[in-house]
Amino acid sequence: xxxxxxxxxxxxxxxxxxxxxxxxxxxxxxxxxxxxxxxxxxxxxxxxxxxxxxxxxxxxxxxxxxxxxxxxxxxxxxxxxxxxxxxxxxxxxxxxxxxxxxxxxxxxxxxxxxxxxxxxxxxxxxxxxxxxxxxxxxxxxxxxxxxxxxxxxxxxxxxxxxxxxxxxxxxxxxxxxxxxxxxxxxxxxxxxxxxxxxxxxxxx
Amino acid sequence: xxxxxxxxxxxxxxxxxxxxxxxxxxxxxxxxxxxxxxxxxxxxxxxxxxxxxxxxxxxxxxxxxxxxxxxxxxxxxxxxxxxxxxxxxxxxxxxxxxxxxxxxxxxxxxxxxxxxxxxxxxxxxxxxxxxxxxxxxxxxxxxxxxxxxxxxxxxxxxxxxxxxxxxxxxxxxxxxxxxxxxxxxxxxxxxxxxxxxxxxxxxx
DNA sequence: GGAAATGTGACAACCGCTGCCATTTCGCAT
DNA sequence: ATGCGAAATGGCAGCGGTTGTCACATTTCC
Numbered sequence: 001x002x003x004x005x006x007x008x009x010x011x012x013x014x015x016x017x018x019x020x021x022x023x024x025x026x027x028x029x030x031x032x033x034x035x036x037x038x039x040x041x042x043x044x045x046x047x048x049x050x051x052x053x054x055x056x057x058x059x060x061x062x063x064x065x066x067x068x069x070x071x072x073x074x075x076x077x078x079x080x081x082x083x084x085x086x087x088x089x090x091x092x093x094x095x096x097x098x099x100x101x102x103x104x105x106x107x108x109x110x111x112x113x114x115x116x117x118x119x120x121x122x123x124x125x126x127x128x129x130x131x132x133x134x135x136x137x138x139x140x141x142x143x144x145x146x147x148x149x150x151x152x153x154x155x156x157x158x159x160x161x162x163x164x165x166x167x168x169x170x171x172x173x174x175x176x177x178x179x180x181x182x183x184x185x186x187x188x189x190x191x192x193x194x195x196x197x198x199x200x201x202x203x204x
Numbered sequence: 205x206x207x208x209x210x211x212x213x214x215x216x217x218x219x220x221x222x223x224x225x226x227x228x229x230x231x232x233x234x235x236x237x238x239x240x241x242x243x244x245x246x247x248x249x250x251x252x253x254x255x256x257x258x259x260x261x262x263x264x265x266x267x268x269x270x271x272x273x274x275x276x277x278x279x280x281x282x283x284x285x286x287x288x289x290x291x292x293x294x295x296x297x298x299x300x301x302x303x304x305x306x307x308x309x310x311x312x313x314x315x316x317x318x319x320x321x322x323x324x325x326x327x328x329x330x331x332x333x334x335x336x337x338x339x340x341x342x343x344x345x346x347x348x349x350x351x352x353x354x355x356x357x358x359x360x361x362x363x364x365x366x367x368x369x370x371x372x373x374x375x376x377x378x379x380x381x382x383x384x385x386x387x388x389x390x391x392x393x394x395x396x397x398x399x400x401x402x403x404x405x406x407x408x
Numbered sequence: 409g410g411a412a413a414t415g416t417g418a419c420a421a422c423c424g425c426t427g428c429c430a431t432t433t434c435g436c437a438t
Numbered sequence: 439a440t441g442c443g444a445a446a447t448g449g450c451a452g453c454g455g456t457t458g459t460c461a462c463a464t465t466t467c468c
Contacts, residue, residue: 085401086400086401087400087401088401119331120327122331122334123324123327123328123330123331124327126327126330126331126333126334127323127326127327127330129330130326130330152371152372152375152388152392153395155371155374155375156368156371156392156395156396156400157400159367159368159370159371160364160367160368160371160396160400162367163363163364163366163367164360164363164364166363167356167359167360167363167364168356170359171356171359184356188356188360191357191360192360192364192396192399192400193399193400193401194399195396195397195398195399195402196290196291196360196361196364196396196397197289197290197291197292197397198399
């Protein structure tokens with residue numbers, strides 16, 4: 001926790017972290033619907049009203065974790081050399097992005113598991129992905145020197161590469177996040193890059 | 205409305221249709237959050253309690269329209285010749301599926317527009333797509349004679365082809381659903397089929 | 409130290425949604 | 439036609455998520 005910040009900032013960060021942890025723990029133990037906001041705040045000495053000052057909704061406690069990741073993904077893409085072909089650049093960005101997932105394996109797996117069994121959370125997560133897709137499409141359009149509103153190509157590349165990435169993550173999580181994510185991501189994106197009826201994706 | 209069915213069935217279908225229409229109209233006029241369930245039932249001489257016997261949630265009135273479409277999509281894929289390559293079969297299925305969208309242009313556009321500006325609805329719609337993806341993956345696995353749980357390929361093809369389709373729909377809807385959807389879908393899926401950094405998608 | 413900004417708690421209210429039970433309506437056999 | 443069982447409905451009470459409001463406490467800054 002940044003010690004330079006004032007007391008106020010530090011306190012806020014602490015409560016936020018406490019709330020997130022308490023919520024995540026109870027959600028996974030008891031289930032999302034079975035855990036009320038009062039249950040969550042009860043473990044943190046905070047009023048229900050304050051909970052909603054930190055999070056827009058109960059779901060946001062879970063999803064909030066993914067909030068900043070979209071920006072990182074776009075930055076990774078923006079950092080690729082300009083002469084790289086668009087999809088190849090996206091693939092490289094996702095390969096690095098996979099490492100971020102790997103680092104936070106526990107959180108990613110916990111949230112994914114939660115999303116798997118809780119429709120509203122799953123829906124929210126998908127919506128978050130859709131926002132990433134927007135960011136990706138915009139950055140790809142910039143890189144391709146085209147208008148993302150009229151030219152469908154950047155959006156298509158964004159959507160398809162993200163789908164390939166998500167599919168890899170899904171498999172990784174289903175396996176308990178044991179192996180390495182990056183190679184799975186790479187394999188999926190290369191398969192798409194080369195045309196799906198041409199290539200054989202390793203079936204392991 | 206099927207006249208063979210008893211009075212009961214006909215009545216139910218009628219109420220359901222009325223509720224859907226009233227809801228959709230008010231949602232688009234006044235906004236989703238600004239329209240309460242009481243507003244909806246007020247236009248149909250139905251009690252709020254009964255509304256929730258027809259729909260699981262307020263959102264379901266909007267999304268319900270897409271409920272049966274997933275099954276149709278899977279059937280279209282199942283109807284493709286068995287020797288067709290998997291992605292090519294998916295492409296063909298989506299091309300036909302596009303015609304179903306085109307037939308119901310008004311509904312599709314209205315719901316999409318609503319989804320665009322109403323996060324919870326957008327999320328639900330994405331979740332519905334995710335279910336379609338499951339169905340597609342299963343059917344592709346059957347066709348490829350492989351296990352959808354261990355072999356990532358059918359899921360990858362399902363996810364990617366669906367993403368390409370959805371992107372085409374998005375463009376079509378953004379244009380007011382004026383042109384033909386099927387060619388857009390075909391172009392997107394062919395682009396993916398051939399490898400995204402190789403082909404040029406027509407930028408119109 | 410004190411004023412101004414900021415975070416918090418308590419209360420009330422709205423709305424989506426559900427369980428429950430009484431009432432009405434329909435389908436069907438007689 | 440009639441009456442009986444099944445199915446649909448309405449009304450009510452209640453839970454839980456979410457928001458507005460206002461008074462109070464705490465931190466920041468001068």
